[in-house]
Amino acid sequence: MKKQLDLTLYLVLDPLLCEGINGMVNTTKIAIANGVTAIQLRSEQTFSGKDWYYAALALKETLKGTPIPLFINDHVDIALAVDADGVHIGQSDLPVDVTRQLIGNKKWLGFSISNHQQLNAVPWQKVDYLGIGPIYPTATKKDAAKALGTKQLTELVKLKQCPAVAIGGIDESNITDVIHTGIEGVAVVSAICGKKDIQQATLSLINKIKQAK
Ligand SMILES: Cc1ncc(COP(=O)(O)OP(=O)(O)O)c(N)n1
Numbered sequence: 755m756k757k758q759l760d761l762t763l764y765l766v767l768d769p770l771l772c773e774g775i776n777g778m779v780n781t782t783k784i785a786i787a788n789g790v791t792a793i794q795l796r797s798e799q800t801f802s803g804k805d806w807y808y809a810a811l812a813l814k815e816t817l818k819g820t821p822i823p824l825f826i827n828d829h830v831d832i833a834l835a836v837d838a839d840g841v842h843i844g845q846s847d848l849p850v851d852v853t854r855q856l857i858g859n860k861k862w863l864g865f866s867i868s869n870h871q872q873l874n875a876v877p878w879q880k881v882d883y884l885g886i887g888p889i890y891p892t893a894t895k896k897d898a899a900k901a902l903g904t905k906q907l908t909e910l911v912k913l914k915q916c917p918a919v920a921i922g923g924i925d926e927s928n929i930t931d932v933i934h935t936g937i938e939g940v941a942v943v944s945a946i947c948g949k950k951d952i953q954q955a956t957l958s959l960i961n962k963i964k965q966a967k
């Protein structure tokens with residue numbers, strides 16, 4: 755059965771910031787115990803096929819028996835190999851229709867957009883949620899588009915036809931403004947990964963979301 759698609763606080767794991775597979779597993783355990791509602795495995799650094807597979811397998815095992823879904827960034831083969839709950843792709847990845855054909859309807863499909871033109875081209879029937887960003891400058895994605903800011907995000911939120919998360923440079927200092935745009939949730943990497951106190955970092959974000967909604 756499909757797991758929930760609750761985008762409230764979506765944690766995108768970075769193996770470098772979390773210091774490896776054990777670090778990602780540990781971060782995930784603490785994050786989901788304190789309110790994170792979705793997990794994605796993403797690596798910008800060199801990560802072999804085997805690294806992807808064993809990391810995804812460990813995370814799948816960690817989330818077993820919980821309502822929290824596991825998404826795999828870009829790599830449909832890894833998502834299929836570990837039977838992840840979903841895949842996240844962007845403008846430069848496999849086309850949406852091809853990805854949907856490969857993963858079927860039992861897995862969630864997330865798709866990134868960074869502007870109005872990309873939003874107008876979204877195949878809404880095939881996508882379950884959008885990742886909209888970057889909202890603010892970020893060091894976590896080298897080829898990130900220009901930061902949108904919350905004014906443009908508000909416009910995109912009004913036009914979208916499926917749920918969405920905002921991503922890029924979001925932390926406890928600006929998360930309230932992002933939630934006030936009316937978006938369903940927020941995705942973060944560095945606001946949780948690599949923090950000394952994962953519990954405190956997660957709670958601070960989740961409490962600000964609750965207050966802002
Ligand atoms: C939740 C979420 N939103 C956006 C992205 C970015 O995807 P993409 O544009 O394909 O860039 P990479 O992450 O592949 O570098 C994401 N991963 N997750």
Ligand SMILES: Cc1ncsc1CCOP(=O)(O)O
Pocket residue numbers: 766887888891892893894895898921922923924941942943944945
């Ligand atoms: C994956 C991704 N897509 C757009 S910005 C971004 C990186 C977000 O990382 P951080 O939360 O550390 O800014």
Ligand SMILES: [Mg+2]
Pocket residue numbers: 827828842843844845847
């Ligand atoms: Mg991608």
